[in-house]
């Protein structure tokens with residue numbers, strides 16, 4: 054398995070399908086586990102890390118997790134490959150740029166990743182499109198059971214699964230939901246959302262951006278409390294309370310734009326399209342910013358059946374010679390992912406300096422959006 | 425400690441940022457944090473936050489000192505001093521050895537909770553499973569008492585007593 058076998062397309066979970074996909078991009082559940090009888094990772098020598106890596110790699114590669122599994126030796130992968138895996142949400146930045154022997158097992162069409170020797174000995178995750186936390190948990194829980202038949206986890210009655218950092222003990226679960234909230238941003242209500250999330254004890258992160266800013270209006274919400282509450286209770290909070298509320302806010306903001314500020318909405322959408330179709334150099338940040346506005350227009354058309362001069366204009370512009378449009382959420386999601394720096398370079402076949410990346414990015418976007 | 429920005433309010437948010445190996449500490453009040461957009465920008469690794477919590481709270485410092493700062497784990501050689509620097513522990517055993525010193529911090533990180541009540545490995549002894557079930561009930565009991573729902577609290581207490589009796593038999 055080579056990275057180029059799948060670098061030309063988006064992950065299946067990012068194809069724009071799934072429950073509530075107009076606002077909820079994806080659901081992810083990650084479990085942190087450590088082997089009993091070993092020190093936590095950062096106190097281990099490289100020799101010990103290699104031992105742990107071998108044990109867990111063998112266990113994970115033998116499991117039947119849907120489609121074929123493959124292993125990536127992260128510590129000796131080139132930086133560009135590691136960045137690529139981070140861009141696809143297959144491994145964390147911490148894992149990509151950590152130290153010592155470590156690796157990742159990826160399986161079932163990228164729905165599953167097991168990161169070995171990240172901050173803990175093992176972090177396993179399931180990622181799905183839309184709001185699907187229960188199904189993520191069902192699968193990851195099964196995989197966890199299978200692993201647990203072959204190894205002894207560090208576990209204590211009082212603190213549950215023992216992790217290197219005390220913030221992850223208990224269930225060791227991290228539930229994360231990725232959201233696209235362009236209308237809340239445009240209407241100036243995004244701070245309310247951020248404060249509400251904070252008040253509920255959640256962590257909010259901007260996504261896709263290179264720093265901490267939310268580029269393209271993508272936000273990730275995660276639980277912080279892992280002890281004294283069951284896995285199902287944490288998931289229920291997200292599925293039944295937190296996420297439905299946010300979806301409602303974002304939908305209300307979209308309606309507000311439509312009914313009261315349609316010029317603002319149309320202006321943002323038309324400008325985004327005009328720039329994306331004509332730019333010859335475009336940075337990753339600018340592309341994310343503009344694609345987000347375009348995505349909002351397409352979303353409102355696909356999910357709400359909305360028609361405005363700007364939205365209708367998008368579809369008129371994207372008609373091919375066969376009179377069919379190639380404009381869809383999945384087209385735009387493809388542009389989001391395939392124009393990220395490491396994706397560009399892996400698909401181009403060699404490293405590119407920033408200016409050449411900006412040129413290649415602009416070219417891909419232009420050719421996709423010009424019918 | 426005073427807020428570094430408005431120099432009026434009490435600083436309640438303590439951030440430690442590490443940029444290119446240079447440690448930078450910021451102490452601000454809630455309002456200024458919101459103004460500065462720190463809620464979004466402060467997404468540094470959680471253990472950074474922890475270590476800054478640890479280093480900025482004298483009460484925790486005293487706690488650490490009182491519970492034996494010199495104590496080292498026989499399995500991994502870890503000390504609390506090291507934990508304060510790195511914000512991660514050395515081995516699973518450390519949770520027992522340093523439990524007293526870690527407890528305030530664990531409670532702070534988990535909204536006051538201190539007992540696991542989720543999944544238990546299927547290989548774990550039955551008594552462990554039972555104990556975790558009791559922890560879950562205990563937690564519900566605490567909630568009920570907080571909400572002054574004494575009827576429910578009494579019911580939960582009976583349940584816990586029943587389970588405890590079965591355990592001891």
Ligand SMILES: [Zn+2]
Pocket residue numbers: 427428429430431432433452453454455456457
């Ligand atoms: Zn202030």
Ligand SMILES: [Zn+2]
Pocket residue numbers: 497498499500501502514515516517518
């Ligand atoms: Zn230890």
